[in-house]
Structure formats: C-alpha cells, structure tokens
Amino acid sequence: MAEFKKFDQKNWVKTNLNYRKDSGSWAWILHRITGLALMAYLFMHIYSLSPLSQGREAFNEFMSHYTTPFFMAMEWFLFAFVLFHSLNGVRIVLVDWADGARYHKALYRYSIVIGVVMFFAMGYVMFSHEIHKLFK
Template identity: 70%
Template sequence: METDTGSQNTHRKPKTFDQKNWISENLNYKKDSGSWAWILHRITGIALIAYLFLHIYSLSPLTEGEVAFNNKMEAFTTPVFMVIEWLLFAFVLFHSLNGIRIVIVDWADGAKYHKQLYRLSWIVGIILFLAMGAIMFSHELKNLF
C-alpha cells in the first residue's frame, strides 16, 4: 500500500494534550461547569484534609486539662478567627454539596442534569453560608442594629 505523506498533512491532526506545557494547557482549555466543579472539589478537598490535621493539633490541649484548653479556645473565638471559620464553612459546603452532586451523577442518572445540579448546589450553598454567618455572628449583629 502506497502512503502519501503529503495528503496526510492536509488532514488536521486531532489536538492532543501537550505534556511539556501542561500548565498552560490546563489553564487554556475551555472550562465548563463540570471542569470548575472538578477543580474546586480538589482545592477544597486538599484544604479540608489539611484542616483536619490542624484540627487534631489544635484540640490536643484537651490532654492538658481545662486551663490549657480554654486558653487555646480563647484565641479561636476572636472575630478574625471566626471569619476564617466562616470561610472554612464555605469550603465544607462546596465539597459536601458537590460531593452529593457527584453521587447523584454516578448513581442516579444525574449526568443528564449535572449542570442544573451544579447551579442548584451554588444556590443552596450561598443560602446556607449566609445562614451560618447569621448564626455565628448573631451576637455581633445584634450589637450592630
């Protein structure tokens, strides 16, 4: 069989992943809601496991009794830490709601409506985030108004 390399060049090669420029490849490809969900699920997941380690460390003064523990907790109930805690809840919310979305996609035919589920998870997440803010800062909010 004769091969005509000239005519092969007229066909456009399908674009494949460029391993050497993986950073720009990852940044440049068109991202739909599913890609964003995947990226954010990873970032929030890494943050949450890092927080779990930190959480065990920060509760370790429980072994030293009441004074040590309450001293440690005083630092965590300052307004700055409470805002950080609130932002942590945003990470928990995204990972939980998107996790539920993944389970629905995997097990309940959710692939047909995964984009709607993604939007829904953002709406539910923002509502719960604001509600948590109101609960956490209710003392401060009462002082403001």
C-alpha cells in the same frame, strides 16, 4: 474525521489552563482544592483540640486565640469550603448512582444557589451574638 489539537506536552500547564472549562471541570478543580484544604484543616483541628486532655484552664487559654474576629472570619470561610465539598459530593453521588449525568449541570447551578444561601445563613448564626450586640 474531526481534527484534534495535539496535546503540547512541553507546555502542559498552559495547555491545561487554556482547556475550555464547563461547570463539570470547575466542580472537579474546586472539589480537589477544597478537599485538600479540608484535609489540612482536619490535621489542624486534631492538633488544636488536643489541649482538651490538659484540663479546663489550658484548653480555655488555648481556645481564646481562636475566638478572635480574625479566626471567626476564617471559620466562616472554612464553612464555604465544607459547603462546596458537601454539595458537590452529593452531586457526584447523584451523577454516579441516580442517573445524574442527565441533569448534572442543573445540579451544579442548584448547589451553587443553595450554597450561597447557606453560607450567609451560617454567617448569621455564627455572628448572631455580635449582630445582636450591635443593635441593642
């Protein structure tokens, strides 16, 4: 019989942090964090688009706060959250429905690579206007 370390209930935070994490554990943790963040963003999104019903001036006035460089950068990082949650979500579906348990680690690596490439591609699309202005 293999010996198992007893789970230390009193220091469960520490025990969980010390748990050896493989790609799957990180995917699970990050999927939760990005999911919760996206949910918070969805509420914010509905709130921030609600001035649409007050007409052109009110909406454009409201939107001018969100087109500052700070919010544009935040939008880009939001895309990183969307990307991770989407790609890992597809990975989860493949694991559940397409025998992905046999190749889930490779899937994780591929999704990280695809994600990083798409993150920078989206960065170019989002800031292309500003980039073109810089090199005029």
